[in-house]
Amino acid sequence: MIDATRSLGIAAVGGLVWAGFLEGKKAYPTALRPPGAVDDARFLAACTKCGLCVAACPYQALVLAAPGDGRPIGTPYFVMRDRPCRMCRDIPCAAICPTGALDTGLVSDGEAGKAVLNINKARIGLAVIDRETCIAYWGIQCDACYRACPVIDKAITVDPVRNDRTGRHAILGPVVHSDHCTGCGMCERACVTKKASIFVLPRRIAMGESSDRYIRGWDAGDEKRLEEATEDTTTVTPRSGKSPTDYLNREDL
Amino acid sequence: MPGIREIRYRILRRLVQVGALFLFVAGNAWGWKVLQGNFSSSLLFGALPLADPFSLLQVAATGTMVAAKALLGGGIVLLFFAAIAGRAFCGWICPVNIATDLADSVRTAAGEGNRPLRMSRNIRYWVLGLSLILSAVFGVAAFEWISPVGALHRGVVFGMGMGWTAVAAVFLFDVFMVRNGFCGHLCPLGAFYSLAGRWSLVRVVHSKEQCTSCMRCIESCPEPQVLPMVGKRDGAVASGECTNCGRCIEACPEGAMRFGLRTQGPPKKVPKEVTS
Incomplete structure (x- = not known):
């Protein structure tokens, strides 16, 4: 009995340290996961750190996080500046995953059963441009990222705008479109600036989210979102209890 | 050596x-x-x-x-x-x-x-x-x-x-x-x-007949609590904590330990050459 209590006590001491470690290490928000990765919380729960995706990658682009890499231990990630995803059509990394952490269903067209892989549906992350360091936005001609993009003219376009500094030239600035960008990172690798001025971030970091209640009134179809809006307004302030008052029209303003 | x-x-x-x-x-x-x-x-x-x-x-x-x-x-x-x-x-x-x-x-x-x-x-x-x-x-x-x-x-x-x-x-x-x-x-x-592994088939089997109770098996064993029968009675290791590493077999100078099946009793004849 004493032995059992003592064992439990020792295990509990270890468990507390352990729990602290897990809490601290779990979140590394900028790890870029392989194509087909389920959302991050579910990915971390399902991944058994086996490295099959890393072994399957024909370009050896995927890295399995070692302790000290600053990523969740044993999970796969990309370093785009070094080795971006080459967007293989057969998506060997996702296909080999035994645990469902990488789900080919997320990178396929068609229904389950007769689904066809489509790497263009990969959402590894989203390329983001720093317009202050991007030399194209200075007015210097560079389209390295645009040319490197495997989804050229959809994921990255070059939009000409007037160069106000000279008054007679164009600035050919690259623009990323989130509905087509797979986050493969070819642009980040191609970028000519010292530290890449276009770089891939996980989508949940790179993107905001407008609520269903803001509608583009000039867009005929956008009204639909309002009908489908599911979220209730839950904001509660000290004023919430009072009834709305038309105070602007009151004389005692 | x-x-x-x-x-x-x-x-x-x-x-x-x-x-x-x-x-x-x-x-x-x-x-x-x-x-x-x-x-x-x-x-x-x-x-x-x-x-x-x-x-x-x-x-x-x-x-x-x-x-x-x-x-x-x-x-x-x-x-x-x-x-x-x-x-x-x-x-x-x-x-x-x-x-x-x-x-x-x-x-x-x-x-x-x-x-x-x-x-x-x-x-x-x-x-x-x-x-x-x-x-x-x-x-x-x-x-x-x-x-x-x-x-x-x-x-x-x-x-x-x-x-x-x-x-x-x-x-x-x-x-x-x-x-x-x-x-x-x-x-x-x-x-x-x-x-x-508690009920697995492959087990270390002890035969009392050859045992001289020198206790080298227990000294060499990383989980010595699994060998309570040494020198006392014949039989296979019962505990699942045995790793089947075979160190006791190597340590035994008398061939009283060997790999066998859970279902097997002690060897009838003394097997000097132990095989697994």
């Missing part, structure tokens, strides 16, 4: 341990299709999935549905050890065993072999329980995040990083603190296989 007979299982175990790791390294570095992945999940000959059942148990504890491929792989591995090999993972496959065996040798060479700093061997079962509880609370397979076993095999195959510190810690713990401290007291994976 010990004769080859006295280290024959040790040599065999090292070959299996290093061989498996080598195949994984080859699978990652040169694309060999024999074994790909690592001990957490793998593909044998590019077709047959294998997986660590304890790791999957933790994944399940997080509330995640384990995918069919992994489930099949885990089932195959579990069935193999539960039905046939017992806790042989620890003695024959796990790469940390190489470090802890070395630690044990260092202790013995330094004359520290049996100086006890006591710790209950049941802590590992609490750690096993903790692994599942922490997995459920934090939503990640908890032991896989701190496992020196994982750090070592992943490190060898995919890049070590700072993973060596975990292995070094286990080694030093075993040398300076508790004999067989990690594998025999703390590791929840060992605890898992102890429970799972």
Whole structure:
């Protein structure tokens, strides 16, 4: 009995340290996961750190996080500046995953059963441009990222705008479109600036989210979102209890 | 120097341990299709999935549905050890065993072999329980995040990083603190296989007739509590905590220990040549 209590006590001491470690290490928000990765919380729960995706990658682009890499231990990630995803059509990394952490269903067209892989549906992350360091936005001609993009003219376009500094030239600035960008990172690798001025971030970091209640009134179809809006307004302030008052029209303003 | 007979299982175990790791390294570095992945999940000959059942148990504890491929792989591995090999993972496959065996040798060479700093061997079962509880609370397979076993095999195959510190810690713990401290007291994976391998077929069998009660088997054993019958009665090792490492067989000068089947009684004749 004493032995059992003592064992439990020792295990509990270890468990507390352990729990602290897990809490601290779990979140590394900028790890870029392989194509087909389920959302991050579910990915971390399902991944058994086996490295099959890393072994399957024909370009050896995927890295399995070692302790000290600053990523969740044993999970796969990309370093785009070094080795971006080459967007293989057969998506060997996702296909080999035994645990469902990488789900080919997320990178396929068609229904389950007769689904066809489509790497263009990969959402590894989203390329983001720093317009202050991007030399194209200075007015210097560079389209390295645009040319490197495997989804050229959809994921990255070059939009000409007037160069106000000279008054007679164009600035050919690259623009990323989130509905087509797979986050493969070819642009980040191609970028000519010292530290890449276009770089891939996980989508949940790179993107905001407008609520269903803001509608583009000039867009005929956008009204639909309002009908489908599911979220209730839950904001509660000290004023919430009072009834709305038309105070602007009151004389005692 | 010990004769080859006295280290024959040790040599065999090292070959299996290093061989498996080598195949994984080859699978990652040169694309060999024999074994790909690592001990957490793998593909044998590019077709047959294998997986660590304890790791999957933790994944399940997080509330995640384990995918069919992994489930099949885990089932195959579990069935193999539960039905046939017992806790042989620890003695024959796990790469940390190489470090802890070395630690044990260092202790013995330094004359520290049996100086006890006591710790209950049941802590590992609490750690096993903790692994599942922490997995459920934090939503990640908890032991896989701190496992020196994982750090070592992943490190060898995919890049070590700072993973060596975990292995070094286990080694030093075993040398300076508790004999067989990690594998025999703390590791929840060992605890898992102890429970799972309880009823396996392959067992170390003792025959009292040849036994001179020299106790070398017990001195050499990393889990000596599994040998209560030595010198007292015939029979197979009953406890699942036996790793089937064969050290007692190597240590016994009289051939009173051998590998056999759970169902077998003691040998009728004295087998001088022990085969497995």
